[in-house]
Amino acid sequence: MNIGTKSVLFGVHQFLIHPVIVFYAWLIIHRSLSTLAELMAIITHDLGYWGLSNMDGLEGSKHPGIAAEFWRRRFGAFGDEVADLIVGHSRFHAKANDLPLSRLFRPDKVATALYPIWLYLLLANLSGEIKEYMRLRGSEKYPDHQPRAQTQIQWFLEIQGNMVLMGIQGEANVALNDFLKKDKII
Numbered sequence: 001m002n003i004g005t006k007s008v009l010f011g012v013h014q015f016l017i018h019p020v021i022v023f024y025a026w027l028i029i030h031r032s033l034s035t036l037a038e039l040m041a042i043i044t045h046d047l048g049y050w051g052l053s054n055m056d057g058l059e060g061s062k063h064p065g066i067a068a069e070f071w072r073r074r075f076g077a078f079g080d081e082v083a084d085l086i087v088g089h090s091r092f093h094a095k096a097n098d099l100p101l102s103r104l105f106r107p108d109k110v111a112t113a114l115y116p117i118w119l120y121l122l123l124a125n126l127s128g129e130i131k132e133y134m135r136l137r138g139s140e141k142y143p144d145h146q147p148r149a150q151t152q153i154q155w156f157l158e159i160q161g162n163m164v165l166m167g168i169q170g171e172a173n174v175a176l177n178d179f180l181k182k183d184k185i186i
Helices: 003-010 017-030 036-044 060-074 076-087 091-096 105-114 117-127 129-136 152-169 171-182
Strands: none
Touching: 003 117, 003 129, 017 036, 017 105, 036 060, 036 076, 060 076, 060 091, 105 152, 117 129, 117 152, 129 152
């Protein structure tokens, strides 16, 4: 079974747990209930991982486009609205496709920080995705995730901090990323 499928079935992107936590983060960030389209994006935004052989490699980075395509092909204008939220939830996918970050970006990042440590690490170890995540820390893709952590708990605490900052910085983060891209810093 591919790691993407494992993640959706019993890993970090588990199809019931992850959307509930993202919805809770949505309430914290936006201080309002989601529309139906936003709710559908919250529930399905990571289902594009299904069948993929990695989480953050070339294949895994395409998961928002895969999930969005499902909505665009089947649900007309409503599907386009859901798809636009999905493709903008990933900073890497949005950047690669010259798309804006969506209202789902910030709650998705803050959701990582809302997981209890024991639950996140249990799911990440069950699926095996923790190995890929820890291997990529400090890489070209994640230069802000420096390899200071020695244990999984230390690593997750660092990631939680990074995700909270991304989630609460919101528009300031978008402006900073635009500045860094313009000057070819990232």
